[in-house]
Amino acid sequence: MSIPLVGKVKKNKSGLARAEARTAYTLVAPTLIVLLAVIGYPVVRAIIRSLYSDPVATDPEFIGLENYQNVFTGDLSESFWQATGNTLFFSATTVILEVIIGLIMAMVMNQAFKGRAVVRAAILVPWAIPTAVVAVMWRWVFNVDGIANHLIGKEILWTGAEWPAKAAIIMADVWKTAPFIALLTLAGLQAISSELYEAAKVDGAGPIRRFFSITLPLVRPALVVAVLFRLLDALRMYDLPQILTHGSNNTNTLSMLVVRQSIGALKAGQGSALSTVTFIIIFVIAFLYIRILGANVMAGHDGKDS
Numbered sequence: 001m002s003i004p005l006v007g008k009v010k011k012n013k014s015g016l017a018r019a020e021a022r023t024a025y026t027l028v029a030p031t032l033i034v035l036l037a038v039i040g041y042p043v044v045r046a047i048i049r050s051l052y053s054d055p056v057a058t059d060p061e062f063i064g065l066e067n068y069q070n071v072f073t074g075d076l077s078e079s080f081w082q083a084t085g086n087t088l089f090f091s092a093t094t095v096i097l098e099v100i101i102g103l104i105m106a107m108v109m110n111q112a113f114k115g116r117a118v119v120r121a122a123i124l125v126p127w128a129i130p131t132a133v134v135a136v137m138w139r140w141v142f143n144v145d146g147i148a149n150h151l152i153g154k155e156i157l158w159t160g161a162e163w164p165a166k167a168a169i170i171m172a173d174v175w176k177t178a179p180f181i182a183l184l185t186l187a188g189l190q191a192i193s194s195e196l197y198e199a200a201k202v203d204g205a206g207p208i209r210r211f212f213s214i215t216l217p218l219v220r221p222a223l224v225v226a227v228l229f230r231l232l233d234a235l236r237m238y239d240l241p242q243i244l245t246h247g248s249n250n251t252n253t254l255s256m257l258v259v260r261q262s263i264g265a266l267k268a269g270q271g272s273a274l275s276t277v278t279f280i281i282i283f284v285i286a287f288l289y290i291r292i293l294g295a296n297v298m299a300g301h302d303g304k305d306s
Contacts, residue, residue, distance in 0.1 A: 043276075043279060046272040046275050046276055046279075047272070047276050049268055049269060049272040050067050050068070050269055050270075050272035050273035050275075050276050051063065051064060051065070051067070051269075052269050053066075053269055054266070054267040054268060054269045054270060060268075060269065063269075067269050067270050067272070067273035068273050068276075068277070070270060070273070071270070071273050071274060071277060076257075076261070076270060076274070079252065079257055080254075080257065080274070080277075082250060082252060083252045083253055083254045083256065083257040084254060084281070086166075086250065086251060086252055086253055087235060087237065087253045087254045087255075089166070090166070090169060090170065090173070090234060090237055090241075090253065091231060091234035091235050091237070093170050094170055094173045094174055094177070094230075094234055095227060095230055095231055095234055097170070097174045097178070098174055098177055098178040098180075098181045098230060099181055099223070099226075099227060101174065101178040101181075101182075102178045102179070102180070102181025102182040102185055102226070103181070103182070103185055103219075103223070105123050105178065105179065105181075105182035105185075105186075106181075106182045106183075106185035106186040106188075106189055106219075107189065107215070108123075109123060109182065109186050110186055110189040110190065123179050123182060124179045124182075124183060125179075126175055126176045126177075126178075126179055127176060127177060127179040127180050127183070129176065131176065131239045131240055132239050132243060134172060134175070134176045134240065135172065135239060135240045135242075135243035135244045136243060138168065138171070138172035138175070138244060139159075139243065139244050142158035142159060142168045142244075144156075144157065159244065159245050159248065159249070160249070161249055162249040162250045162251070165244075165245045165248065165249040165250075165251050166249075166250075166251060168244060168245070169240060169241050169244055169245065169251060172240060172244060173234070173237070173240055176240075177230060177233070180226070180229075180230060181223075181226045181227070181230060184222055184223075184225060184226035184229075185219060185222055185223055185226060187222055188218070188219040188220075188221065188222025188223065189215070189219055189222075191218075191222075192214065192215065192218045192219065196214050196218075197210055197214060200213065200214060224293050227289075227293075228286065228289060228290065231285070231286070231289060232282065232286060235254075235281070235282045235285065236255050236282065237253050237255060238253060238255035238256055238259065241253055241256065242256055247260075254274070254277075254278045254281070255278065257274055258271055258274045258275045258278060259271075261274055262274075262275070
């Protein structure tokens, strides 16, 4: 009699699982439809347009992958590879600095002290300021007679040479978006029980040991998500370098190159090819990031089940 009962239990579980799956798909379907309309349609249209020419007075003609060939090995290749290198450099540098500074900010905001609310509000102010306003503000800071040169006691043309211009972009971007990392990391820190730290103190663990043994492992999931969001944003960097340096002195990014070709040069086909390549680059980087770091985080939480 036990075998039929076991079979019935399995059937009930499978039926319940199918019902839950149908409910999940029903709830997610409206969001997927909206995303398909808002994101999928423009992407498909850009891919289709990238396969056509950019005539001046006639209708576009189908030219296949000629625009992509122009991007990688043709007239646009030099600008494309420079912009790609700049984008990757800005993204890697700013994200690393923002993670370090944001983690320090989060740990400070997580402490109990008088005036903590004021400190939290002050730290989050730069993130709340629009990027265009930040770019104009930092452009004043980096003027020849600006605050930056006044503090260091030298007259540096921050936007007049390649590496000073890149340093200016990095400093401005880190100042604005490090609080974003801090905000998400703070949420992870507040989920850590204080009893763990008390037990570690009893066992004789110092501040450094507690940080690497308790804080960093437990805050890692929140930090991984924060870095992912920030990485996607950095790879699309446009308005800050556009306003701060106008792309001069080898500070162009992929987004700036796309806009310049699509709007400035009125070459929608080449601009669409560039935007498609940019989309693929960002997608691959995000996929690899989630595949490597995201999988490790999930494995650390439920590795027993796997």
